[in-house]
Amino acid sequence: MSAPAGRREELEAGLAGVRARIAAACAEAGRDPDEVRLVVVTKFFPASDVRLLADLGVTDVGENRHQEAEAKAAECADLGLTWHFIGGLQSNKAAAVAAYADVVESVDRAKLVRGLDRGAGERQAVVDVLLQVSLDPPGRPGRAGAEPDQLAALAAAVGDAEHLRLRGLMAVAPLGEDPATAFARLAGIRQEFLVDHPDAGLLSAGMSGDLEHAVKIGATHVRVGSAVLGSRPQVQ
Numbered sequence: 001m002s003a004p005a006g007r008r009e010e011l012e013a014g015l016a017g018v019r020a021r022i023a024a025a026c027a028e029a030g031r032d033p034d035e036v037r038l039v040v041v042t043k044f045f046p047a048s049d050v051r052l053l054a055d056l057g058v059t060d061v062g063e064n065r066h067q068e069a070e071a072k073a074a075e076c077a078d079l080g081l082t083w084h085f086i087g088g089l090q091s092n093k094a095a096a097v098a099a100y101a102d103v104v105e106s107v108d109r110a111k112l113v114r115g116l117d118r119g120a121g122e123r124q125a126v127v128d129v130l131l132q133v134s135l136d137p138p139g140r141p142g143r144a145g146a147e148p149d150q151l152a153a154l155a156a157a158v159g160d161a162e163h164l165r166l167r168g169l170m171a172v173a174p175l176g177e178d179p180a181t182a183f184a185r186l187a188g189i190r191q192e193f194l195v196d197h198p199d200a201g202l203l204s205a206g207m208s209g210d211l212e213h214a215v216k217i218g219a220t221h222v223r224v225g226s227a228v229l230g231s232r233p234q235v236q
């Protein structure tokens with residue numbers, strides 16, 4: 001299925017805007033824009049958009065729902081993209097996710113490790129793992145991510161897995177909190193994490209609404225959906 005007329009131009013404009021925002025945030029923070037990778041979050045949008053994005057120079061895409069991600073990754077297998085899984089994971093789906101994802105950013109409990117390792121091993125790949133850390137106050141319903149004090153044990157579990165490679169941390173700024181204060185907290189958590197895991201220096205943080213704050217505190221990956229693709233067809 002090809003994209004509707006004009007879609008390429010829309011995506012091109014969206015991308016240009018986001019790349020300019022990243023460049024400006026890097027300039028402000030005294031960082032090299034090459035240190036910040038743009039992961040375009042294509043959830044709810046069709047594979048035809050992924051194809052256009054690849055043609056426009058996008059190298060990394062993010063998805064948060066397993067079935068949709070699996071189908072899109074298969075449909076776009078010829079594009080050589082790096083697929084990031086950024087959504088909530090069920091342990092009985094972990095192996096299936098590791099069968100197509102190159103980076104799993106949402107690892108928040110040790111229970112997921114065995115399945116991810118098996119799925120990666122079956123395709124004879126090494127899958128990169130980011131540990132998702134929660135910035136929410138404890139007890140908030142629907143929160144995702146490990147508590148900061150659980151990261152050491154989780155990192156050890158990932159480190160023991162043959163086909164997984166611990167690369168860093170991922171976080172989402174809580175709804176209703178100033179992202180500047182949430183990401184300041186994240187920077188502290190990361191600093192502490194790096195003491196024991198100096199090779200796990202990736203940090204995925206920042207979305208359409210707050211990527212500047214994330215770049216400022218050292219994000220190496222920003223996950224941007226609507227600012228590139230437009231508003232999603234439905235609320236997730």
Ligand SMILES: *Cc1c(COP(=O)(O)O)cnc(C)c1O
Pocket residue numbers: 041043064086087172206207208209223224225226227
């Ligand atoms: C959807 C999603 C994004 C992108 O959100 P936008 O506000 O559309 O940029 C980033 N991270 C995660 C975990 C998401 O689920």
